Amino acid sequence: MPASQQHDHNHCISTAMDTARTLCEQRGLRMTPVRRRVLELVWQNHKPTGAYDLLAQLSEEGFNSAPPTVYRALDFLLELGVVHRISSLNAFVGCDHPGHEHDTGFFICKECGNATELPAKEIKKLHETLVKKFSFSIETSNHELTGLCQNCKATA
Numbered sequence: 819m820p821a822s823q824q825h826d827h828n829h830c831i832s833t834a835m836d837t838a839r840t841l842c843e844q845r846g847l848r849m850t851p852v853r854r855r856v857l858e859l860v861w862q863n864h865k866p867t868g869a870y871d872l873l874a875q876l877s878e879e880g881f882n883s884a885p886p887t888v889y890r891a892l893d894f895l896l897e898l899g900v901v902h903r904i905s906s907l908n909a910f911v912g913c914d915h916p917g918h919e920h921d922t923g924f925f926i927c928k929e930c931g932n933a934t935e936l937p938a939k940e941i942k943k944l945h946e947t948l949v950k951k952f953s954f955s956i957e958t959s960n961h962e963l964t965g966l967c968q969n970c971k972a973t974a
């Protein structure tokens with residue numbers, strides 16, 4: 819579901835939490851309360867959330883919100899593949915389709931701030947085309963496209 823469209827966001831949250839729980843079980847990892855809460859906070863909406871916002875919210879809720887705790891929780895979630903980092907904003911968003919390795923890319927709307935994950939297969943296609951054309955071998959990639967989402971374009 820593109821973030822720009824009206825949708826039942828509670829469904830996004832519950833799917834994300836269920837998937838994360840399943841991935842942890844499959845890999846024998848522990849979803850501790852702070853990890854779970856950080857994931858929920860990242861999924862509050864489709865806008866990228868900075869680590870400092872997470873720190874502030876966690877400390878309000880009485881968690882041990884020392885920066886290392888939060889960064890460790892984020893590292894765990896990144897490693898599990900349930901969140902992605904948006905480098906240009908130094909912020910985090912939930913993954914649309916966790917559970918397998920994939921290249922990431924995002925549309926970031928400058929109006930509403932939502933980040934929509936680019937379909938991994940389109941990124942793959944683009945990479946294949948570029949590799950073929952320029953015989954450059956790609957190791958890492960970072961596609962962050964800014965502009966107006968469908969919704970904001972319609973109301974502009």
Ligand SMILES: [Zn+2]
Nearest residue numbers: 825826827830
């Ligand atoms: Zn949603």
Ligand SMILES: [Zn+2]
Nearest residue numbers: 913914915935
């Ligand atoms: Zn993803």
Ligand SMILES: [Zn+2]
Nearest residue numbers: 927930967970
């Ligand atoms: Zn927008």
